[in-house]
Amino acid sequence: MPQRRNNLLIVEDDVQLRVLLTAILTQAGYRVRAAEDGFSALIQMRADMPDIILSDLYMLGMSGFELLSVVRRRFPEVTVIAMSSAFSGGEIPTGVAADAFYQKATGIPPLLSLLEEAVTIEDLTQRFRGAAPIWIATHPPKSGVDARVVIACPECLRTSSCVPGNASTIVRDTTCAYCRTPIHYAMVQTTDPGPPKELWRQPIQQIQQTVAESAVPA
Numbered sequence: 001m002p003q004r005r006n007n008l009l010i011v012e013d014d015v016q017l018r019v020l021l022t023a024i025l026t027q028a029g030y031r032v033r034a035a036e037d038g039f040s041a042l043i044q045m046r047a048d049m050p051d052i053i054l055s056d057l058y059m060l061g062m063s064g065f066e067l068l069s070v071v072r073r074r075f076p077e078v079t080v081i082a083m084s085s086a087f088s089g090g091e092i093p094t095g096v097a098a099d100a101f102y103q104k105a106t107g108i109p110p111l112l113s114l115l116e117e118a119v120t121i122e123d124l125t126q127r128f129r130g131a132a133p134i135w136i137a138t139h140p141p142k143s144g145v146d147a148r149v150v151i152a153c154p155e156c157l158r159t160s161s162c163v164p165g166n167a168s169t170i171v172r173d174t175t176c177a178y179c180r181t182p183i184h185y186a187m188v189q190t191t192d193p194g195p196p197k198e199l200w201r202q203p204i205q206q207i208q209q210t211v212a213e214s215a216v217p218a
Contacts, residue, residue: 005051005079005118010034011041011067013059021054028112038062042070050078052118057084057096065096065186069134072097079118083111094171134185155181 008030012018018034026032033050035041039062041053053071057064068080082098085105092101100114134151148161153176160177164187171186 006030007048007051008032008115009041009044009050009053011036011038011053011055011059011064013037013056013061024108025054025115028115030115036061038064038067038070041067045071045075045078049075052079052081052115054081054083054102054115057082058086068097081114081118134183149185149187151183151185153179153181153183155179 006029008025010018010021010025010032012021012034013036015036018036022032022034033044033048035044037059038055041055042062044050053067055064055067057068064082064084068082071078071080079100080098081100081102082092082096083102083104084093085103087093087101088103090101090103090110092098100118102111102114148163150159150161151174153160156176156179158176158178162174164172171184174183174185175181176183
């Protein structure tokens, strides 16, 4: 029987949501820390490696897309749950380097179920040990200007620029200008286009009751 994994790191740039999730999941039996963006999360990971990361995708600074790409490459043993209101359903969005996906504003029980699966399944990351795309946060290009992106090669670590390919494709391909290594990359904007977080407007008493009913054993 696998050892229970409950060391949880929440990465969320919305202060109120970050505080609320910390309180909810602490009450549910997890050892919780929180970070405001990907950079802060990596600093915390250097001090204490989490078992599970619950990360928003759209954040200023280092986005969740970029954070997950780094975590998957450097720390494949860490289970990652991505969350966002910009995608619907429970399927992992195409190209996102995560083990599971939680759609915001769909209630507390689905989130607790995902976390419970993460702490009881010994190794979710096996299916994601292949090459994850490099996520690049961008802003919409100015009119009449050729948009170019700078990509660091995961093999030789040198950077080169390229013109993005088909805009309708989430994961795109290029080749390192120096060592000719094939590179998979994806581009995202840094502002979440999703709907408001209606879930977190529920009365705190209702949330606490839901957590109490669904709490995992200590």
